[in-house]
Amino acid sequence: MGYTLSVLGCGTMGIAVLSGVVDSLDIPSRLSNGNREKWESHTPGTLTPTGSPDDKTVPSRFIACVKREESAVKLKGIFASMGVMGQNIEVVVSHNVQAVQESDVVLLCCKPQIAHSTLSEPRMKEALNQKLLISTPAGVTISQLSSWVLPSIKMIRAMPNTPCKIREGMTVLITSSLTEKIDSAIILKIFSSIGRCRILDEKHFDACTALSSSSPAFACIFLEAMADGGVMIGLPRAEALELASQTLQGAARMVLQAGQHPAQIRDAVATPGGCTIAGLLALEDGKVRSTIARCIPIATDRASELGQPNTKNCVADQLNLGGPKPLYVGILQSLSGDILHTWMLC
Ligand SMILES: NC(=O)C1=CN([C@@H]2O[C@H](COP(=O)(O)OP(=O)(O)OC[C@H]3O[C@@H](n4cnc5c(N)ncnc54)[C@H](OP(=O)(O)O)[C@@H]3O)[C@@H](O)[C@H]2O)C=CC1
Numbered sequence: 271m272g273y274t275l276s277v278l279g280c281g282t283m284g285i286a287v288l289s290g291v292v293d294s295l296d297i298p299s300r301l302s303n304g305n306r307e308k309w310e311s312h313t314p315g316t317l318t319p320t321g322s323p324d325d326k327t328v329p330s331r332f333i334a335c336v337k338r339e340e341s342a343v344k345l346k347g348i349f350a351s352m353g354v355m356g357q358n359i360e361v362v363v364s365h366n367v368q369a370v371q372e373s374d375v376v377l378l379c380c381k382p383q384i385a386h387s388t389l390s391e392p393r394m395k396e397a398l399n400q401k402l403l404i405s406t407p408a409g410v411t412i413s414q415l416s417s418w419v420l421p422s423i424k425m426i427r428a429m430p431n432t433p434c435k436i437r438e439g440m441t442v443l444i445t446s447s448l449t450e451k452i453d454s455a456i457i458l459k460i461f462s463s464i465g466r467c468r469i470l471d472e473k474h475f476d477a478c479t480a481l482s483s484s485s486p487a488f489a490c491i492f493l494e495a496m497a498d499g500g501v502m503i504g505l506p507r508a509e510a511l512e513l514a515s516q517t518l519q520g521a522a523r524m525v526l527q528a529g530q531h532p533a534q535i536r537d538a539v540a541t542p543g544g545c546t547i548a549g550l551l552a553l554e555d556g557k558v559r560s561t562i563a564r565c566i567p568i569a570t571d572r573a574s575e576l577g578q579p580n581t582k583n584c585v586a587d588q589l590n591l592g593g594p595k596p597l598y599v600g601i602l603q604s605l606s607g608d609i610l611h612t613w614m615l616c
């Protein structure tokens with residue numbers, strides 16, 4: 271048997287990490303029951319753990335913790351479709367402490383605003399004793415985390431992104447506090463099985479949060495805009511999206527895999543007097559380069575505020591609403607313009 275990994279707050283990010291890790295493993299129940307094929311990563315260096323079944327650096331049991339019953343139902347559906355529900359994965363509602371007691375490694379994936387209260391649940395400190403805690407909430411620092419737990423806890427910060435779900439993630443790690451080799455091996459196996467990972471100082475963490483964790487959203491704005499352009503000149507929507515997505519992926523891989531500089535790729539495509547240079551000049555007229563670049567420091571500033579006391583959190587958090595985001599939008603749209611404006615600023 272390997273170790274038990276629990277996820278405290280198994281929402282978007284928890285599901286992405288858990289699904290990616292599960293897909294990286296050869297779990298017999300999934301392989302034998304004819305469920306969908308597992309995702310194979312295309313990222314060079316991504317690891318498919320091949321440890322023996324009793325390898326202590328590879329997880330073999332998972333516990334996903336959520337707050338609401340409806341989220342548990344959704345999670346069970348996701349893991350059932352992967353062929354692992356019940357056998358290797360349990361989904362629990364409001365049983366954080368028990369899940370941590372039964373785990374060796376704990377992935378904290380709740381919102382930054384509730385990281386403190388989640389780690390301060392009665393008996394949680396004791397449950398975490400000697401365990402390895404991986405904290406993902408944006409803006410919550412190692413020094414804050416250290417003040418909330420016992421000194422005996424082994425702890426790191428990780429900043430993954432949603433493509434971890436298909437094993438194409440980018441994760442930045444601070445592992446300086448780890449002293450035991452086995453803990454470093456566990457961490458590196460988790461995150462290098464679901465994409466690339468890089469170890470950096472904590473001073474860079476908010477920038478990394480913006481550049482790799484938020485950026486799937488930023489990249490999709492560019493992607494959608496390219497597809498819109500194709501639709502504007504008559505391409506069917508689905509094909510326009512396919513062309514734009516595969517092209518962006520190909521261009522990124524030429525940088526990562528072929529080691530080409532982006533300017534080299536651009537210049538090679540831009541034939542003198544051709545259509546590419548005409549398009550490039552139109553892009554530069556729209557100040558696209560500085561607009562894109564400037565979103566990163568803005569997101570970095572906001573990341574640094576998250577999880578800090580006395581900073582603006584969104585209206586939904588202030589009202590402590592527990593529903594899904596579309597519900598907030600509905601409620602907020604029915605409120606006055608001023609409140610909606612406040613919410614959009616946060
Ligand atoms: N989303 C992203 O791309 C990234 C997110 N992060 C970080 O990951 C964290 C999670 O973000 P995200 O996944 O988007 O958020 P979600 O809202 O999707 O997930 C949060 C999860 O926490 C659960 N939860 C809430 N309260 C409790 C509780 N008391 N006990 C156990 N579980 C609880 C929720 O359960 P329920 O659904 O039942 O309410 C939900 O499953 C954040 O701190 C964020 O900064 C980091 C990098 C990227």
Ligand SMILES: O=C(O)[C@@H]1CCC=N1
Nearest residue numbers: 408479480483484576
């Ligand atoms: O937007 C957020 O706050 C989270 C953290 C990074 C990506 N999503």
